Amino acid sequence: MTATPVLDALGADSSLASLAPRADFPLLAAQPALHYLDSAATSQKPQVVLDALTNFYTTANANPHRGAYALAAAATDAYAGARETVARFLGAKDADTLVFTRGTTEAMNLVANAWGAAHVREGDEIVITALEHHANFVPWQQLAKRTGAHLRIVELTADQRIDLDHLAALLTPRTRVVAITHVSNAVGSITPVAEVVRLVRETSPAIIVLDGAQGAPHLPVAFDTLGVDFYAFSGHKLLGPMGIGGVLGTRARWLECQPWQFGGDMIEWVNDHDSTWNVLPHRFEAGTPNAADAVGLAAAVRYLEALDMRAVREHELALLRSAHEKLAGLDGLTIYGPPPEQRSGVLSFTLADVHPHDLATILDQHGVCIRAGHHCAQPLMRRLGTSATARASFYVYSDASDVDALVHALVEAQRIFASVAD
Amino acid sequence: MSDLQELYQSVILDHNRKPRNFGPLDEASGTAEGKNPLCGDQVEVAVKLDGDVLSAVKFTGSGCAISKASASLMTTAVTGKSRAEVEALFDKFHALVTGRAAEADITKEALGQLIVFSSVSRFPIRVKCASLAWHTLRAALEDGGADAPVSTE
Numbered sequence: 001m002t003a004t005p006v007l008d009a010l011g012a013d014s015s016l017a018s019l020a021p022r023a024d025f026p027l028l029a030a031q032p033a034l035h036y037l038d039s040a041a042t043s044q045k046p047q048v049v050l051d052a053l054t055n056f057y058t059t060a061n062a063n064p065h066r067g068a069y070a071l072a073a074a075a076t077d078a079y080a081g082a083r084e085t086v087a088r089f090l091g092a093k094d095a096d097t098l099v100f101t102r103g104t105t106e107a108m109n110l111v112a113n114a115w116g117a118a119h120v121r122e123g124d125e126i127v128i129t130a131l132e133h134h135a136n137f138v139p140w141q142q143l144a145k146r147t148g149a150h151l152r153i154v155e156l157t158a159d160q161r162i163d164l165d166h167l168a169a170l171l172t173p174r175t176r177v178v179a180i181t182h183v184s185n186a187v188g189s190i191t192p193v194a195e196v197v198r199l200v201r202e203t204s205p206a207i208i209v210l211d212g213a214q215g216a217p218h219l220p221v222a223f224d225t226l227g228v229d230f231y232a233f234s235g236h237k238l239l240g241p242m243g244i245g246g247v248l249g250t251r252a253r254w255l256e257c258q259p260w261q262f263g264g265d266m267i268e269w270v271n272d273h274d275s276t277w278n279v280l281p282h283r284f285e286a287g288t289p290n291a292a293d294a295v296g297l298a299a300a301v302r303y304l305e306a307l308d309m310r311a312v313r314e315h316e317l318a319l320l321r322s323a324h325e326k327l328a329g330l331d332g333l334t335i336y337g338p339p340p341e342q343r344s345g346v347l348s349f350t351l352a353d354v355h356p357h358d359l360a361t362i363l364d365q366h367g368v369c370i371r372a373g374h375h376c377a378q379p380l381m382r383r384l385g386t387s388a389t390a391r392a393s394f395y396v397y398s399d400a401s402d403v404d405a406l407v408h409a410l411v412e413a414q415r416i417f418a419s420v421a422d
Numbered sequence: 423m424s425d426l427q428e429l430y431q432s433v434i435l436d437h438n439r440k441p442r443n444f445g446p447l448d449e450a451s452g453t454a455e456g457k458n459p460l461c462g463d464q465v466e467v468a469v470k471l472d473g474d475v476l477s478a479v480k481f482t483g484s485g486c487a488i489s490k491a492s493a494s495l496m497t498t499a500v501t502g503k504s505r506a507e508v509e510a511l512f513d514k515f516h517a518l519v520t521g522r523a524a525e526a527d528i529t530k531e532a533l534g535q536l537i538v539f540s541s542v543s544r545f546p547i548r549v550k551c552a553s554l555a556w557h558t559l560r561a562a563l564e565d566g567g568a569d570a571p572v573s574t575e
């Protein structure tokens with residue numbers, strides 16, 4: 001007999017345990033009644049990450065790349081080791097093609113400035129989608145404005161997936177950049193990356209930039225086989241500290257980039273009227289690097305590797321299916337996005353008669369933390385015809401009790417709002 | 423009453439469901455638009471001044487129950503008042519929702535029906551929702567032409 005696939009075994013079972021022990025997460029351990037369902041905004045941190053931060057500051061703190069003493073070498077090694085670990089986690093063999101940034105936002109601004117400003121000209125075309133987070137929307141919109149390039153926006157299917165036919169129709173030999181989210185933060189849709197890559201390579205010389213802010217935390221990522229040019233992510237959404245993230249690029253594309261921030265570390269030699277640049281990745285990391293948080297991030301990805309990203313994906317899918325099943329009975333509930341199989345662990349919804357902002361307050365009183373608002377995706381909200389949705393998002397520490405608390409609090413919200421007669 | 427029951431008490435839910443003075447105002451002497459970028463609440467307030475007296479106020483827009491009920495109850499509270507009286511009432515309302523009513527010696531009587539918003543002060547994130555319409559009203563009273571939209575951010 002063949003083994004039962006994990007998902008079938010779990011089904012919508014309400015005994016669904018968390019994948020990672022809640023006890024590993026000090027904030028969750030200290031607040032057992034808290035149902036944290038806003039991991040798409042930022043994740044909670046395991047103790048090992050906090051320990052790695054403390055350990056760096058207590059054993060290896062010095063300015064990396066600068067001092068000629070053993071402690072500085074320890075800091076440099078810790079930082080370089082973190083780069084190796086994070087690159088490996090994201091499936092990149094060449095760790096020097098990973099440039100650390102503050103997160104996805106800075107990464108996108110880096111690519112738009114370092115590659116975009118050097119290669120995008122008036123009359124060229126930049127393609128983004130209606131699904132994008134503002135971080136992968138506004139940098140391209142502004143680059144188009146500055147350069148006189150045309151911004152093209154791929155529209156969505158009725159269930160908020162990227163319309164691949166529309167993408168194909170927008171691609172031309174003048175397309176220079178295709179910037180697309182790997183996974184939508186607002187509704188959870190997963191982009192079929194292979195299909196996008198095939199379409200783009202067929203018709204245009206464009207670079208493909210993926211916003212992996214919601215991809216890297218929730219799906220296995222193998223950068224070297226994805227076929228894209230740049231992949232940006234944020235550490236704080238994958239159990240790491242705030243203030244660290246990065247962007248992977250192919251070596252060839254990095255060499256086409258101009259430095260975008262200038263200062264220490266990124267230079268090779270400074271003459272009075274000219275300078276030369278350091279090698280990859282330092283060329284794009286001006287100033288004292290955020291070594292401590294990089295080390296914390298490395299601890300986070302090691303934690304995720306031990307859980308196994310395939311198991312992370314399956315865990316979230318099981319929770320999502322269970323939530324769908326339990327919410328199906330609620331009157332007036334609209335869930336956005338494609339079916340669970342094509343979504344990450346994001347449940348974006350509205351409840352007739354109860355505004356998402358009111359929902360968030362009522363749920364909060366039941367210990368359930370969800371996000372209400374436009375999710376930094378106003379272009380998407382306009383297309384949904386709403387100003388806000390409520391969003392619950394799952395991660396490795398989520399379990400059946402979180403789903404049950406969500407459902408229970410939603411029923412309570414409905415009861416409160418139904419209490420006035422017409 | 424629990425905090426939630428108090429926040430979503432029947433007067434508020436009723437004004438949310440059936441907002442008073444909702445719709446466009448003919449021959450408005452001033453209008454203003456207010457937005458709460460954080461949650462997407464959006465309101466437009468139109469006023470008609472008869473000399474110094476606010477003879478009519480109406481609003482349109484969309485938002486959460488607190489912002490809608492606040493706009494609705496505000497219109498009923500300020501109609502027929504002078505500019506100075508509106509301003510004084512705004513101060514009292516603001517003290518109420520930010521939890522300073524007691525220290526400012528503001529009585530229940532002075533607030534009238536607006537007292538239903540007293541529990542907003544226990545939900546600090548919602549203060550902006552409750553005050554959006556009031557900020558927008560003040561902008562509409564100042565309105566001489568095309569002002570920049572009011573924002574709570």
Ligand SMILES: Cc1ncc(COP(=O)(O)O)c(C=O)c1O
Pocket residue numbers: 040041102103104105106133135136181183184185211213214234245376
């Ligand atoms: C899809 C997506 N892109 C970009 C970002 C921006 O990430 P950060 O704020 O960490 O720079 C986020 C998170 O808010 C996101 O969800």
